[in-house]
Amino acid sequence: MARVVVVGGGYGGVTVAKGLDPFAEVVLVEQKDEFVHHAAALRAAVDEVWQHTIFMPYTNLLKNGSFVQGTVSRVEGTTVHVFGREPIEADYVVLATGSSYPFPAKYSSSRAQVAKARLDQLHANLRDAKSVLLVGGGTVGIEFTGELASSFPDLEITIVERESDILSTPGYSEELRSEIRSQLEELGVRIITGTQLAYLPPHNVGELGHFVVHTTSGEAVEADTWFQCHGARPNSGYLAGTEYEARLHPNGTIRVNANLQVVGSDRVYAVGDLTDVRESKRADAARQQARVVMANICAQIDGGEATHVYHPTKEWVILPLGPTMGASQLLDADGNSRVIGAEQTAEIKGTDLMVSVIRAQLNLP
Ligand SMILES: Cc1cc2nc3c(=O)[nH]c(=O)nc-3n(C[C@H](O)[C@H](O)[C@H](O)COP(=O)(O)OP(=O)(O)OC[C@H]3O[C@@H](n4cnc5c(N)ncnc54)[C@H](O)[C@@H]3O)c2cc1C
Numbered sequence: 147m148a149r150v151v152v153v154g155g156g157y158g159g160v161t162v163a164k165g166l167d168p169f170a171e172v173v174l175v176e177q178k179d180e181f182v183h184h185a186a187a188l189r190a191a192v193d194e195v196w197q198h199t200i201f202m203p204y205t206n207l208l209k210n211g212s213f214v215q216g217t218v219s220r221v222e223g224t225t226v227h228v229f230g231r232e233p234i235e236a237d238y239v240v241l242a243t244g245s246s247y248p249f250p251a252k253y254s255s256s257r258a259q260v261a262k263a264r265l266d267q268l269h270a271n272l273r274d275a276k277s278v279l280l281v282g283g284g285t286v287g288i289e290f291t292g293e294l295a296s297s298f299p300d301l302e303i304t305i306v307e308r309e310s311d312i313l314s315t316p317g318y319s320e321e322l323r324s325e326i327r328s329q330l331e332e333l334g335v336r337i338i339t340g341t342q343l344a345y346l347p348p349h350n351v352g353e354l355g356h357f358v359v360h361t362t363s364g365e366a367v368e369a370d371t372w373f374q375c376h377g378a379r380p381n382s383g384y385l386a387g388t389e390y391e392a393r394l395h396p397n398g399t400i401r402v403n404a405n406l407q408v409v410g411s412d413r414v415y416a417v418g419d420l421t422d423v424r425e426s427k428r429a430d431a432a433r434q435q436a437r438v439v440m441a442n443i444c445a446q447i448d449g450g451e452a453t454h455v456y457h458p459t460k461e462w463v464i465l466p467l468g469p470t471m472g473a474s475q476l477l478d479a480d481g482n483s484r485v486i487g488a489e490q491t492a493e494i495k496g497t498d499l500m501v502s503v504i505r506a507q508l509n510l511p
Contacts, residue, residue: 147171148447151226151236153218154381155181155204158418158432159242160507164207165440170447172211173236175218175228176204180258181508184251185429186499188290190265191250192272192297197265199501201258206509217256218243220388224413238413238443241400242436243381245419245427248374249351251286264352271354272298275370279359281343283307284315285465287375288326292467295333304336304367311339315426317461318475321485325473326465329488333467338365347372378427380420390414395422404455406439413446415439425458466496 148170152163155176163174180201190196204213216228224236246252250268253261272278278294280287283305291303305312312330313323330337341363349355351373358368380398385391393401393409399422401409406421408414417439418432425431435456442452460481466472472491475483488496505511 148237148443149173149235150238150240150443151175151224151234152240152242153221153226154242154244154418154420155207155213156184156242156244156418156432157429158244158436159240160204160207161433161436162240162242162417162439163211164507164509165436166443167208167211169444170211170238172208173214173234174204174208174211175214175216175226175234177215177217177256178258179215179256180204181504182253182258182261183499183501183504184247185495185504186501187251187253188286188293189499191268191290192293194266194269196499197262197269201262202505202508202510204508215256218384220384221390221414222388238415238446240439240443241385241408241414241416241420242418242432243384243420244432245378245380247286247378248376250373251290251375268352271352271371272301274354275301277302277304277369279347279367279369279372280305280375281372282375282377283309283312283337283339284376285313285463287373288312288330288467289465290373290375291330291333291335292471295335296468296470302336302369303333304338304369305330306341306343306361306367307337307339308342309339312337313465315461317426318463319483319485322463322465322473322475325485325487326467329467329471329473333471338367341365343367378419382420405442405452406435406456407442407452412452415442423456423458426461426463428463431459464491464495466491466499469496472496 150170151173152159183200186200190200220227226234341361347357382398402421417435419427438454438456441454464474471488474491
């Protein structure tokens with residue numbers, strides 16, 4: 147049986163591993179001891195119940211294959227090196243190591259207990275804070291604002307966004323921006339755009355401690371705590387010094403062809419945030435890419451060619467502002483964008499944050 151080693155057990159890696167489990171000997175290598183459902187991490191940052199909901203065990207995922215908890219130190223050809231273990235020889239490798247993001251959107255610790263302890267401290271700090279500064283008005287900054295405003299209605303929230311408007315990702319419509327802006331106004335959020343902080347606050351993110359900072363245009367912002375809501379970085383450091391280094395872009399993403407093979411490699415694929423696919427990075431895209439990779443590896447196992455192609459979609463986003471507010475930009479069957487408001491956004495994502503979908507994928511009750 148062909149052996150497929152999947153490096154990284156996020157949304158993309160889990161989809162590939164589960165999909166190939168009946169057809170190949172799958173080894174999933176993941177540094178974390180539990181799956182983290184990042185799409186709900188900002189709710190977990192403000193809510194103690196959700197703090198437990200977003201961590202899910204890998205135990206039920208694979209029926210035939212194996213889960214290895216470990217950190218991949220390098221990949222040479224199709225040999226995967228894991229710290230403290232024998233190298234794993236593979237017939238096919240799928241790189242799915244995703245990206246890192248500042249706390250509380252993602253966690254640096256590989257132990258769920260450590261991440262939960264940090265969340266406990268964050269909840270205590272937020273209960274005592276009267277004001278908060280969010281640096282970055284993209285999807286993470288906006289979604290976090292909604293969660294903070296919903297759980298702490300008296301909290302004064304300021305967003306500083308470097309671009310001339312919030313949600314500056316190309317492809318987001320003016321209708322979406324304007325709907326979100328008016329809901330933020332309703333929540334009393336102060337939004338400063340077109341400028342950036344002249345210097346960072348004197349405390350770590352999420353720590354409690356009153357401070358005043360200034361923007362480069364001279365505006366003062368006073369707050370009790372702050373968060374960095376920008377700065378996703380692809381996790382590709384383990385490819386430095388290997389033959390794959392030449393296929394990394396300066397921003398850390400890896401070059402893939404339309405079949406999602408790492409360029410120049412027949413049997414090494416990549417999916418998700420790690421890739422240089424030209425569309426915004428989403429769990430949903432990672433899962434769709436995983437399906438293309440599964441089809442290509444199955445074809446190769448059967449002696450055929452990798453002919454399945456991934457087609458990036460137009461921009462779409464579901465943007466809850468807490469459990470009951472928000473707006474979304476969706477695509478209809480013809481690929482045209484339309485914006486929906488709070489009620490439908492809450493139905494699609496705001497209430498459940500897609501937990502049931504992810505639990506089902508991990509074969510959890
Ligand atoms: C706050 C927030 C909310 C979001 N909401 C949504 C949403 O609603 N909908 C949506 O579609 N997208 C959402 N996204 C984006 C989505 O989370 C990412 O696009 C998605 O996580 C990418 O999946 P991935 O499988 O590529 O990587 P990841 O989910 O980042 O997983 C990569 C995995 O690889 C592991 N890993 C890394 N390096 C190594 C190594 N050397 N050895 C072993 N394991 C390693 C990591 O521990 C991690 O588990 C959100 C992101 C954030 C931060």
